[in-house]
Amino acid sequence: MKGAGQKRTRITKDERARRDVFKVREQSVRSYFSNLNKHVGDLRNKETDFYGIDRELKFFQDNIIFEYEKTKGLRHPRDLGNARENILKDFIKASGLFPPKYSISERSSRVAATSGHISNEMDIVFYDYLDRYVLMQRNSAYDVYSAECVYGVVQVKSKLTSKELVSAINNIKSYKKLKRVSNSAFFIGNGDSSINGFGVIFAYESGMDWHEIVDLLQAEVLKNKPSELPNAIFILNQGYFIFGTETEYLSLNSDRMVNAKDVIVHGFPDRDENSLSHFYEIIIRLLNNTLKISTDILKYRSLPLTAGDYSYRFSSGVLNELARCELHGEYHRLFKESALECILLYCVSKEKINLIKLLDLGLGRAGDNEDAYNRQPIDVVVYNPENLLPTEIMFMDPQPFEFEGKTFTAPPCAYYRIICSNMDIVIPFYYIVKENMLHSCPKCKK
Known part of the structure; x- marks a missing residue:
């Protein structure tokens, strides 16, 4: 049988x-x-x-x-x-x-x-x-x-x-x-x-x-x-x-x-x-x-999120965990198991890069501020199978925002950062959207 x-x-x-x-x-x-x-x-x-x-x-x-x-x-x-x-x-x-x-x-x-x-x-x-x-x-x-x-x-x-x-x-x-x-x-x-x-x-x-x-x-x-x-x-x-x-x-x-x-x-x-x-x-x-x-x-104070056999955390914690549907309001932002499998398969053999250096390169800077990088030794792996330039995937167009009555302009980050399988991984929005990595709203599936 x-x-x-x-x-x-x-x-x-x-x-x-x-x-x-x-x-x-x-x-x-x-x-x-x-x-x-x-x-x-x-x-x-x-x-x-x-x-x-x-x-x-x-x-x-x-x-x-x-x-x-x-x-x-x-x-x-x-x-x-x-x-x-x-x-x-x-x-x-x-x-x-x-x-x-x-x-x-x-x-x-x-x-x-x-x-x-x-x-x-x-x-x-x-x-x-x-x-x-x-x-x-x-x-x-x-x-x-x-x-x-x-x-x-x-x-x-x-x-x-x-x-x-x-x-x-x-x-x-x-x-x-x-x-x-x-x-x-x-x-x-x-x-x-x-x-x-x-x-x-x-x-x-x-x-x-x-x-x-x-x-x-x-x-x-x-x-x-x-x-x-x-x-x-x-x-x-x-x-x-x-x-x-x-x-x-x-x-x-x-x-x-x-x-x-x-x-x-x-x-x-x-x-x-x-x-x-x-x-x-x-x-x-x-x-x-x-x-x-x-x-x-x-x-056991705060357990990571799961996708199938995988576990992961957003580096920014609850700031990144909530998504919003125009019809049904907020829901949990969750990666698909297949997406994490693909990300890990790619990242496991890639070299790490200092996060501050990566951000500098994304802003079009030279990426040579070694003192700053040594002060913040956060090494990450970037999911970038198309080998796009950091300036193309790390930030969105500059947006105005107010702080203490003054208006500033800064480019919003265009990535999520997760900890998964002992790796600190940067995943640009470009790939998240293109490869349909996230679960949609559970009510409308959009």
């Missing part, structure tokens, strides 16, 4: 037969190991009170399934979704198997980064209990956490369909694209330590068979960057899936997924009715492997 909006791959008769054989075999294997584990467990119960947390996790799994079945009487979709999220949350909070430093969100939550980007709504957010910042709260119903204090997220689904799986992958992607920014260039950790947070999908059941899920996940591998894929997908009554290569599983370390090549899907069918144990193992490993990063809260 392919992603949402794509046609279902036709399954041949031989392939269908092979999948049916796989399904029957897996059911037999699962029944055998489930009975064997129960028999061994009964014997060990007679010998000792405690012989490992797998038995406890099996009790928790049985209770989770029981509570899940009880929710099937709910009719309102929102109530149903909340109830099933809470089943998993209750396990995490009450099982005693998660250290208190790993707290989870109590309500609807999103995660924000210093880049100005924010995730979609997350069902469960794991955050650091002692070093957390709730950046925004609304009526005890909605929270926004800083990316640095969040270890990872979980999306909870009831019955996983192809549509729900793609939706969950996209939600996880919105979180995993966020950057956790550290105050320090040094980290102390082992070889499994990861700066990037994790994302996991948990479903109680699925209407798809095993091979359909594999096909869909492999299609998602082709559509997404490895770093933005979920670390794992769990289906309580079927098993779990992780991503890796032919020689390595990548899911236990989000950093290893960043530059991964030739990613494939690895599937692990549930053969002993103990899926929750595998879920717990991977979640606790991800939590322990994800580095704790302290939030620099001051970086």
Whole structure:
């Protein structure tokens, strides 16, 4: 099966037969190991009170399934979704198997980064209990956490369909694209330590068979960057899936997924009715492997503007952020993602020039006032793909203005200056208009 909006791959008769054989075999294997584990467990119960947390996790799994079945009487979709999220949350909070430093969100939550980007709504957010910042709260119903204090997220689904799986992958992607920014260039950790947070999908059941899920996940591998894929997908009554290569599983370390090549899907069918144990193992490993990063809260005071994956600020701040429509008044002046991509591609290899020198050249001066340039060492890159002269693009025709009762004449600036990808960029109005770089009025589209 392919992603949402794509046609279902036709399954041949031989392939269908092979999948049916796989399904029957897996059911037999699962029944055998489930009975064997129960028999061994009964014997060990007679010998000792405690012989490992797998038995406890099996009790928790049985209770989770029981509570899940009880929710099937709910009719309102929102109530149903909340109830099933809470089943998993209750396990995490009450099982005693998660250290208190790993707290989870109590309500609807999103995660924000210093880049100005924010995730979609997350069902469960794991955050650091002692070093957390709730950046925004609304009526005890909605929270926004800083990316640095969040270890990872979980999306909870009831019955996983192809549509729900793609939706969950996209939600996880919105979180995993966020950057956790550290105050320090040094980290102390082992070889499994990861700066990037994790994302996991948990479903109680699925209407798809095993091979359909594999096909869909492999299609998602082709559509997404490895770093933005979920670390794992769990289906309580079927098993779990992780991503890796032919020689390595990548899911236990989000950093290893960043530059991964030739990613494939690895599937692990549930053969002993103990899926929750595998879920717990991977979640606790991800939590322990994800580095704790302290939030620099001051970086969240005023976030930059965003355009797709890019972040930018107007150098003049709010003075440049407002545009005006003759019909509908003021609106936010925003660059298009495609425009920023084009600007950055051009500017990354261009030489910098002192801003004061650039202005002097724009005014037709010699550009040799080195003392002034040294006093104001502001270096910029000019977006100028047509190599026009500064006198042609830096200023408009002189306009009169009044100051303290006197009239003066000066040429208005004909450019915007933005900070983007660690570059200070001057973008002349000439190119902004010619290349249609800005979004228009959202009401009239003019």
